[in-house]
Amino acid sequence: MELLKDLEYRGLINQVTDADGLEKQLSEGQMTLYCGFDPTADSLHIGHLLTVLTLRRFQLAGHKPLALVGGATGLIGDPSGKKAERTLNEQEIVQLWSDRIKGQLSQFLDFEGESAAKAVNNFDWIGKLDIITFLRDVGKNFGLNYMLAKDSVESRITSGISFTEFSYMILQSYDFLHLYENENCRLQIGGSDQWGNITAGLELIRKSTEEEAKAFGFTIPLVTKSDGTKFGKSEGGAIWLDAEKTSPYEFYQFLINTDDRDVVKFLKYFTFLTPAEIDELEKELETAPEKRTAQKRLAEEVTKLVHGEDSLKQAIRISGALFSGEISSLSAEEIKQGFKDVPSYECKEEEISLLDLLIASKIAPSKRQGREDIQNGAIYINGERCIELDRQMTSEDRIEGQFTIIRRGKKKYFLIKY
Known part of the structure; x- marks a missing residue:
């Protein structure tokens, strides 16, 4: 299936600046495109996955993706979709997170072959800009009224926005211009909240280049669930x-x-x-x-x-x-995953009665209740029902010597650590 038709079938097209022009460019041969990922944490989350996989769909269709990690813009903070100012992180932290995100992106994009993806970091060019060059050569292309009309800025006017975050749009626009001139990049993609930043980049390219700019913007829907809540x-x-x-x-x-x-x-x-x-x-x-x-x-x-x-x-x-209920078939590593969020108790005794363990771990509120639970068959040890009041818990009850899983009733699990 043709790329744009496949994207349309999948509901991945939110807005395109020039759909006919983009279709023509894609049909004429390999196109270079990019998407930016700011390192605001040490990992991407599932909400980022849609844009990453859309880059992959373009690559599988023969086009070249640039995965941009925002080592510079991550120091500033994107106001898009935010109700308040972001907390600014130290440069060393942003660099560490940038490296980790770059590694994650390599899981989904092929960095070898004819359509080899390329990882770029905007700190490499933005970090070299001095303030006078930034204001004269870049900032002069942005009218204040134009910027105030963008959703990412307008939505923050009443709650407040600093000059730092206000300048984010200009920096992202400069990314697009830099990649247009140095990597022959003709398309930027992003979530629907990036539309203002993307179109600002196209405007900067138009004003900064003598040739007729053939660049495009493309946004993907933000993923929401049927109940209206945010996915992820x-x-x-x-x-x-x-x-x-x-x-x-x-x-x-x-x-x-x-x-x-x-x-x-x-x-x-x-x-x-x-x-x-x-x-x-x-x-x-x-x-x-x-x-x-x-x-x-x-x-x-x-x-x-x-x-x-x-x-x-x-x-x-x-x-x-x-x-x-076949808990004993799991390994210790699988126990860590499957019971990560259940109540836990660290037992330091080499041997302890089941009744005393129920009380110590607060599985049962009292010895009387503990005895009743055991006699009524409500206690399971590693998936096996136990009705022995005098049951002693030994190393034989530990999975790989590290854990015992006790279940009380049908669904209440408890993790005993050793």
Whole structure:
């Protein structure tokens, strides 16, 4: 399927500055495009994934993506979509985060071959600008009224915006001009909240070059759920692409719990399944929603893409063990992932009675309640029901010598650490 038609099918086109002109340019051969990622944290999150994968779709169609890490703009702060001023980070922190994000981007883009992607950092050119050059050669191209009319600025006028964040639009525009002149970059893509910054960049290119500028802007919809809330958040916070911040199991669970109303849209957004495959999953969703086949496929495809085949298998294994109650089949590493957020207790005793452990870990509020729970079969040790009042907990009850999982009732899990 032709690239723009595929993007349209997937709902990935929000705004384009010149759709006909862009289509013509794409059809004439390889085009260089870029998208910027400011290092405001040490990892990208799932909300960034849509723009990263859109870059990948362009690359698979034969075009050259530039992944720009904002080592300079990350020091300033983008006011887009923010109600208050960002906290400014130290340069060393921003540099560290820039390197980590650059590494994450390499997971999704191919940096070898004819359409090899290239990672660039805008600190390399913005960091060299002196204030006089910036004001005379760049800033003079921006009218104050023009900037005040942009949504990213206008939305902050009442709450307040510093000159620092006000200048962000000019810096991002300069990025586009620099890449236009030095990398033959003709297209900038970004989320819909970047439309003002992107069109400002096009205006700077037009004013700064003698030739008729052939540059384009393209935005992708911001991902929202059917209930109107922002995609990418869970009870524990953001869903990160870094496995240390959001485990593959948590990542998989977030996706498998997608609402029926959202799953087809997300299959189009985040997977490389064909339209025929997606249509088939949509039909099954309509006829047998209880099977959650579409959600399982979404979780499998995206978890594998972000974390790899082995991590996907591990996430599925943890999910299966928790559903079946066969906890003893899990490894210590899988226990860490699957029980990351359950109440825990560190036991320093080599041997302790089950009843005393229930009290010490506050699984049971009293010995009387603890005895009742054991006698009524409400206590499970590593998935196995225990009704022995005199049960002693020993090293035999520890998974890889590190953990014991105690369940009280049907759903209340507790992690005992040693």
